[in-house]
Amino acid sequence: MTPAFADPQSPSRPLHVVAADDLETWLAAAPPALAVWVRDNAFTAGLGEVLPLPGAGGEMGGALIGFGTGKTRARTRFGLSRAVAALPAGDWHFEGLAPDHAAEAALGWLLAQYRFDRYKPASRILPGLKCPAGVDEARILAMAAGEYLTRDLINTPAQDMGPAELEAAFLSLADRFGAATQVVTGVALERDFPMVHAVGKGSDRAPRLMSLRWGQTGPSLTLVGKGVCFDTGGLNLKPSSGMQLMKKDMGGAATVMGLALMIMQLNLPIRLRVIVPAVENSVSGRSMRPKDILHSRKGLTVEVNDTDAEGRLVLGDxxxxxxxxxxxxxISMATLTGAARVAVGPDLAPFYTDDEAMAAALANGAVAGADPVWRLPFHDAYESVIEPGIADLDNAPGFGFAGSITAALFLRRFADHPRYMHFDIYGHTPSDAPARPKGGAGQGARALLCALPEMLGL
Structure with a gap:
């Protein structure tokens, strides 16, 4: 599906935004009969609370939506998007919404309209919204379109989203914007990207590495996303409970593809490159084994102490x-470690960088994009933990602590770049939240989009 705002020329009903602290003032200015209606329905203006308003001839004339308090707004992003589920079909427009909240409200409405309907048709037609005055419509539409793509890719089960299908989606995105592409497979992959090959060789669905290039002028930005289309854990087999969400293990690839869509749709003056290693980590007689030592494109050797720590291997090459x-x-993005979830939970995207200015820019971008992130450290004192002695690096040290940090340090050895940033994302919303239905979710992409002008001097 494609996000869209309602036609600005079409008839629409008003959605009056009223904060809890302002409710009595609003009621005092309303017609007496309307004020009685609101009081009789016990409307309190809680965040996202919707009350239909009577109109002429018994039709709905509009609706009230609560804006809550400053405290509830701080706790809940996109609270006004609850109206999408509460209102009937037809077009609506906000009234009484402060300009500094309009962009988040507009984005939240579009994100709340998302439905993954590939296997089950949508049950009803959702209400539309006219883009609020003063909002950068093109930017909001690009953000929503990127998120839709990311969600669709993550939500698709692995039976229909293996390496070949992820490649098809990647090439379709490139074709849409006229980007040049390259796909490495077979003998060339085994020779030039041996760790990607080692992870994917256990599957009947062949591994591959895709690259996209777009833009002729401006600063250069490269995005790398982990594309493990399903992760059984390999010979270090996951328990059943650990496999339940592993269709989302290509969430890093899905998120960088969503961010690339945003950049290209907005035609930002950037020379963009996107790299996605696409594999399935499966069990067979061809699978890599614990204690195997892999050679990498960089020349570093890696001891495999856990075949379930495969994402950092494909990302390394x-x-x-x-x-x-x-x-x-x-920038790299990956659903890399459970340790990151333990540290910050599913709603925050932890990131790593040694560049203070980039970290500050991203913090501002997270606020602007309503896309929370949290910085974790490349802690140099843990470098020795990832050095096993028998090889240059250990893909799964038995340290027992700081699993996200040691994974990030592992990746930094291969990036070897002063302006490198890594995201250890979850890529999934565990239960329905405003504008974020249960299922696949992009994390960090909108924050980066908003931070790129400062990071790259655009």
Whole structure:
């Protein structure tokens, strides 16, 4: 599906935004009969609370929506988007919404309209929204379109989203915007990207590495996304409970593809490259084994102490390839560690960087994009933990602590770039939340989009 605002020329009903602290003032200015209606329906203006208002001839004349208090708004992003589920079909427009909240409200409405309907048709027609005055419509539409793509890719089960299908989606995105592409498979993959090959060789669905290039002028940005289309854990087999969400293990790839869509749709003056290693980590006689030692594109050797720590292996080769061109900014995104979820939960996207200015820019971008992130450290004192002695690096040290940090340090060895940023995302919303239905979710992409002008001097 494609996000869209309502036609600005079409008839629409008003959705009056009223904060809890302002409710009595609003009622005092309303017609007496309307004030009685609101009081009789016990409307309190809680965040996202909707009350239909009577109109002429018994039709709905509009609706009230509560804006809650400052405290509830701080706790809940996109609270006004609850109206999408509460209102009937037809077009609506906000009234009484402060300009500094309009962009988040508009984005939240579009994100709340998302439905994953590939296997089950949508049950009803959802209400539309006219883009509020003063909002950058093109930017909001690009953000929503990127998120829709990310959600669709993550939500698709692995039976229909293996390496070949992810490649097809990648090439379709490139074709849409006239980007040049390259796909490495077979003998060339085994020779030039041996860790990608080692992870994917256990599956009957062949591994591959995709690259997209777009833009002729401006600073260079390279995005690398983990595309493990399903992760059984390999010979270190996951328990059944651990496999339940593993269709989302390509969430890093889905998120960088969503961010790339945003950049290209907005025609930002950037020379963009996107790299996605696409594999399935399966069990067979061809699977890599614990204690195997892998050679990498960079020349570093890696001892495999856990075949379930495969994401950092495929990213290692991809990051090496990316860094060979020395882009002005290099970013990786991956559903990499459970340790990150333990540290910050599912709603925050932890990120790593050694560049203070980039970290500050991203913090501002997270606020602007309603896309929370949290910085974790590349803690140099843990470098020795990822050095096993028998090889240059250990893909799963038995340290027992700081699993997200040691994984990030592992990736930094391959990126070897002063302006490198890594995201250890979850890529999934565990239960329905405003504008975020249960299922696949992009994290960090909108924050980055908003931060890129400062990071790249656009």
């Amino acid at each position: 991809a990051l090496t390839w990316a860094a060979e061109e020395n882009p002005e900014l290099l």
